[in-house]
Amino acid sequence: MRYLFIVQGDGRGHMTQAIALSEILRRNGHEVVEVLIGKSKVREIPDFFYEKIGAKVRVFDTLSFSFKKDKKHIHLLKTILYNITPKRLRKYKKSIEKIHRRIKKNEPDVVINFYEILTGFTHLRFSLDVPIINIGHQYLLKHPGYAHGKGDGQGMMFLRLHSLLCGVGATKTLALSFYPMKDYIPERIAVVPPLLRKEVLNLKPTKGDYILGYMLNHGYEAEVRTWHAKHPDINLHFFWDKKDADKEQRIDKNLTLHTIDDEKFLNFMSGCRGYVTTAGFESVCEALYLDKPIMMIPAHIEQEVNAADTASFGGGVIGNNFNISVLLNYMETKENSGDKFRKWVDSAEETFLRHLTTLV
Incomplete structure (x- = not known):
């Protein structure tokens, strides 16, 4: 089968998950036709990703976090205000169009989304007719058997909303977990092991x-x-x-x-x-x-x-x-x-x- 990856490029985790899955698929006779990765203003895409992903990589602009003065913690209000400026919205519109264009060009059998929010917006804009499988540990928050993340504070609500938007249009959701749990069929959530590379x-x-x-x-x-x-x-x-x-x-x-x-x-x-x-x-x-x-x-x-x-x-x-x-x-x-x-x-x-x- 032919797969196209869309990867959130903030931090190291989603990138290494994509590399691990690319290795598994190619080792078993499948093809990763292209990888689209979102780059925020505060991160650089590291060289190891280009070297090890095993497919052509294309970069697009995606949402960025804004931090408090201590440069440690996310400032929620500043993050929202930064990402809704007309200049940023024009960039995200171009990114959504690019994602749609690359999917149409490559004609994959399946799109795999590693927690990139613009994938969800692309589906909302263009009603993608290709199966989408979402991968991320954040989707455990929708599992009724998961014991953590149950609060209703501002940060928790923002995380749930972000996960919801990332998951728009998903055919299936693979929730990465530290330990086995039963799948949650009503939300089409399958609980799966972490993706670690060889x-x-x-x-x-x-x-x-x-x-x-x-x-x-x-x-x-x-x-x-x-x-x-x-x-x-x-x-x-x-x-x-x-x-x-x-x-x-x-x-x-x-x-x-x-x-x-x-x-x-x-x-x-x-x-x-x-x-x-x-x-x-x-x-x-x-x-x-x-x-x-x-x-x-x-x-x-x-x-x-x-x-x-x-x-x-x-x-x-x-x-x-x-x-x-x-x-x-x-x-x-x-x-x-x-x-x-x-x-x-x-x-x-x-x-x-x-x-x-x-x-x-």
Whole structure:
């Protein structure tokens, strides 16, 4: 079968999911005819995506987050106001037209949407006549058996609305989950394992002498530096996606900042003592698979849900800031618990092939 991918390019997770699924499909005789990826004002599409996706990539402008002064947390009102300016709306109109044009040009059997909201708007505008399968862990919020994300605060309502708009026109929804759950037939939701790439599945983890961190938003740099100044003997390696930063910035002998390099990041993940993250779904899954102690510092409501979910089954500990001492204390008591999770992840290839080749 012929598949066309549409990928949200904000953060690393949706991109690595797309790479993993592209590998699975091509390994089993299917074709990814083209990949469309949305680029926001605050992110760059990393080189590893172009190198590993295995198909022609085309970029389009998509919605952007605006952040508070601390450069850590999303400012909801500013985000809305920025994205509804006439200039931005004209860009999004062109993006919607481009998505429609590429679908018509490629004539795929199935469009797979990795949580890109403009896919939903494209269906609203053009009533796409091709099956659409949506993939994302956020769709678990619509599952009545999911225990997290039940609040009705402003951020939670915005996340539900965003997920609803991403899912417009879906033939089927594949909700990525840390653990098995029953499918929810009324909403055509199938619960599926995380999508991890072969590079992750083939890693042989070791216990090195350093803590690894991932900062989605570079505003956290000051917190990391402050903690490091008080604990200069703890070796830290942090990855971030700050624009125009050096690929490797060695602050001193025990603190190094790296721009996002996927292969390099996985090698560091494999050998770290513990992992600190803002609780993006994908990197948490990678750390769980490698049975690494995890500390999560959520930057927005979606990551708060991920962190609560992970902590609920003992997968990690939640912090309010980059006080890495919390992780060091947790590491002293954490027990190995990765076998069930690894078995669940290892079932992904069979599960996804079944869902992507049967559209009911």
